[in-house]
Amino acid sequence: MIARTILLAGVAGLCFIASAASAQEPAPAQAAPEQGATSGSPRGDVIVVTARRRQETAQQVPLAISVIRGDSIEATGNFNVVKLQQLAPTLQVYTTNPRNTSVNIRGLGVPFGLTSDGFEQGVGIYVDDVYNSRVAAATFDFLDVAQVEVLRGPQGTLYGKNTTAGAINITTNQPTFDFEGRAEVTAGNLNYKQAKAAISGPLSETVAARVAVATTSRRGTLYNVATRRWINEQDNLGLRAQLLFQPTEDLSITLSGDYSRQDPECCGTTFVRVGTTQRLLTRQYDALVAAANAAGRNYQVPSRNPYDRLSDLDSNLNAGNKIGGASLKVKWDVGPGTLTSVSAWRFWDWKPENDRDFTGLSIVARSQNPSQQDQYSQEFRYNYESQDIDFVVGLFGFKQRIDTQGVESQGADASRWSLTNAAQINAGILNGLTASNTQYLKSTSAALFGQLSWKVTPELTIQPGARINYDKKSGFYQRVVTTGSGQVIASCAPAATAGNAVLAAQCGVYQPQISAPSASDWNFTYDFNINYKIAPDVLAYATYAKSFKTVGINQNGLPLDANNQPILSAGTVKPESVNHFEAGLKTQFLDRRATFNLTAFRTEIKNFQATVNNGQFGVLRGYLANAQKVRSQGIEADFKILVSDRFTAYANGAYTDAKYKKFVDAPCPPELAGGTVTTNAAQWSPAGQAGTAANPSFSRPNCDISGQRLPGVSKWAFSYGAEYNIPAHLLDKDGQVYLGVDGNYRSHWNSNASPSIYTEVKGYALTNLRAGFRGEGFDVFGWVRNVFDVDYIENLQVAPGNVGLIAGQVGDPQTWGGTIKVSF
Known part of the structure; x- marks a missing residue:
């Protein structure tokens, strides 16, 4: 309440001062001129961005930036952040459900794997200057979006909250003093239906409003034979309203x-493959299924081909997600500069249900971690522009609380799956064993930041920036474990389990825990950019940035020591320290009808915050650990050409080499885990060698994965598109008939934090087509996505218990439909 009162008081005070100081006649809003525009340019070759917190053309900005306009997003069907990677090659977005979504740029940003609230995302997501603190809180459908800017590389001196890898800057269409509106309806196969509408106009000479709404639904792409329902469907609704008060032109x-x-x-998985681990041969997936069937079951997976799109998950599935908030933005031209205040409150309410054993057997009968988040942010910025010097200086404050109430229960098949003692299996001692966790996170952040552009000559600009940041986090985690009869397990210490084989077996699955990690940190970061205009349309630049990502805390249960006790020292993880180097060339030629940009980068991170999972049931969602050193380097190229009013094309490509340079104590991948753990390297068994009673396998306590690639990163990625049109007269309307194509390619990548031979995802290429007729105020077109019906995997997951089961989510099949758009 105190934070909310201070925030609202600050906003009200600024609004009162600004209003009192303005006494000029009201004036309608005017669009900023597009600098450098040339008359007669086909389809407009100048793109205005706000990447540096001021309006300027994309080619003037000395950093790597991908700009995706709203009409391109709609034409290609990329309606949320998850789909953006099809248009921006160095953007990687992977999701198993809205909460567990990773958004990375150049392989960096969010630790790949199950999400923990205790760390920060390295890719900041902003909507109309409002920071969205969790990736899950930004998985909404794009609604009335003007454009999306993907800024690559550290952005901390202009964007808040540890944007060590980049930022996604989303700008929506704003209220107008000219009456306008638009509507769009789409229908397609898989019972796909989408409708969008927006209307904007004046309420008075000084007040304008804009309202937008969108709804999307689609049948699921995976058929669950257990429930006889299609799952992984879409059922989305979005609303946005804006009110603009402009008493003066200032x-x-x-x-x-x-x-x-x-x-x-949502979000279910399907069987993909089985890989042999170092567990006993009788404890591998196929042997366990056979044992269950020998005991009276008749279970078999509905298909071992994931592209049959069949599943048999027996637990409830839900991905209920509610996201929203309000913001107040004040812009006041003060002398030669502009003062901006952005006050915001946002909420996120997550209500999931999952099947965490990925099978139709009742091993993990229930798994859910509902969360509720409130965040408040306040930013003040002052932008100054002159002939010789431009600068931005600002203050940023942030406060957040997340509460989570989690439950995970073992089912009727759990004892046979996890135990070897026949009496314990027959007694079903794990059936109903439940871990209930209560947790919260409190996070506070404050920063002073600024960036200066000194135009030494008309061609040469030197641009330093700096940021002072303070972060404080405090968390609480408590896990209460109860047996199937409701008895609370008070302790799993050796003294408690000695002589009690049943308790020892139950403690091998879930252990009571309590922890209250906290951490705070001050950081000073900076960057230095020098750029030179070699020619009027050729800009060369070089950047060095020293950045950081703040301390993290483990919020989802801690790993265990040899005595089955939580390792309390793992409660916090060190902040990341980032050194970033980048050089680029931005060019335009053929009367600015062609654009070619080239970027080379190298980023080194010490104490990289990685999400790891050691296969223990007790570590419910994985935990954070520091990899000693990570490096990402590569080259990016972007090309666009507007040959004429009739034909346009683009092609973007990226080579990304992202590796663990040093991670000597990582959890082992499945093929190197599951046997008797020993520190004697001479006894370690080969990868994928199952043990027997007479000849058990021996496993490493941890693995050195130095030199291996980071998860989720394709070494090669490309996207392309083209459109051709001819003038036409149809249904008494003048317009254009057009044909468009776009596509993308990603080479293979690994989806396990410790790369595994079983979680390698094959590369794939997708192609989309559209054809239609458009004229003034209307557009009618048909579309086909994944034209060649390519089979591909979006993500792979290792089943808990290290039994060798690999489950996954398959990508969308071929889809097709039609869209009608009207505007006025």
Whole structure:
């Protein structure tokens, strides 16, 4: 309440001062001129961005930036952040459900794997200057979006909250003083239906409003034979309303509110493969299924071909997600500069249900971790521009609380799956064993930041930036374990389990825990950019950035020591220290009808925050650990050409070499785990060698994965597109008939934090087509996505218990449909 009162008081005070100081006649809003635009340029070759917190053309910005306009997003069907990677090659977005979504740039940003609230994302996601603290809170459908800017490389001196890998800057269409509107309906196979509408206009000479709504639904792409339902569906609703008050040409106040609801039966997996681990041969997946069947079951997976799109998950599935908030943005031209205040409150309500054993057997009968988040942020910025010097200076404050109430229960098949003692199996001592966790996270952050552009000559600009950041986190985690009869397990210490084989077996699955990690840190970061205009349309630049990502805390249960006790020292993880080097060339030629940009980069991170999972049931969601050193380096190229009013094309490519340079104590991948653990290297068994009673396998306590590639990163990635049109007259309307194609390719990548031979995802290429007729105020087109019906995997997951089961989520099959758009 104190934070909210201070935030609202600050906003009200700034609004009052700004309003009192403005006494000029009201004036309608005017669009900023597009600098450098040339008359007669086909389809407009100048793209205005706000990447540096001021309006300028994309080619003037001395950093690697991909700009995706709203019409391109709609034409290619990329309706949320998850789909953006099809248009931006160095953006990697992987998701098993909205909460567990990783957004990385150049392989860096969010630790790949199950999400923990205790760390920060390295890719900041902003919507109209409002920071979204969790990736899960930004998985909403794009609604009335003007454009998306993907900024690559550290952005901490202009964007808040540890943007060590980059930022995604989303700008929505703003209220206008000219009456306008648009509507769009789409229908396709898989019972796909989408409708969008937006209307904007004046309420008075000084007040304008804009309202937008969108709804999306689609049948699922995976058939669950257990429930006889299609799962992994889409069921989304989004609303946005904005009110603009512009009493003078120097002052604008925008109040915005939005709400997004997602309520699909999601997110299920399908069987992909089995890989042999170092467990006993009788404890491997196929042997366990055979043992269950010998005991009276008749279980078999519905298909061993994931592209049959069949599943048999027996637990409830839900991915209920509610996201929303409000913001107040005040812009006041003060002398030669502009003062901006952005005050915001956002909420996120997550209600999941999952099947964490990935099978139709009742091993993990229930798994859910519902969360509720509130965040408040306040930013003040002052932008100054002159002939010789431009600068931005700002203050940023942030406060967040996340509460989670989790439950995970073992089912009727758990004892046979996890135990070897026949009496314990027959007694079903794990059936109903439940871990209930309660946790919260409190996070506070404050920063002073600035960036200066000194135009030494008309061609040469030197641009230093700096940021002072303070972060404080405090968390709480408590796990209460109860047996199937409701008895609370008070302790799993050796003294408690000695002589009690049943308790020891139950403690081998879930252990009571309690921890209250906390950490705080000050950091000073900076960057230095020098750029030179070799020619009017050729810009060369070089950047060095010293950045950081703040301390992390483990919020989802800790790993265990040899005495089956939580390792309390693992409660916190060190902050990341980032050294980033980048050089680039931005060019335009053929009367600015062609654009070619080239970037080379190298990023080194010490104490990289990685999400790891050691296969223990007790570590419910994985935990954070520091990899000693990570490096990402590569080259990116972007090309676009507007041959004429009739033909346009683009091609983007990236080579990314992202590796663990030093990670000597990582959890082992499945093929090197599951046997008797020993520190005697001479006894370690080969990868994938199952043990027997007479000849058991021996496993490493941990693995050195130095030199191996980071998960989720394709070494090669490309995207391309082209469109051709001819003038036409149809249904008494003048317009254009057009044909468009776009596509993307990603080479193979690994989806396990410790790369495994069983979680290698094959590369794939997708192609999309569209054809239609458009004219003034309307557009009618048909589309086909994944034209060649390519089979591909979006993500692979290792089943808990290290039994060798690999489950996955298959990508969308070929889809097709039609869209009608009208505007006025």
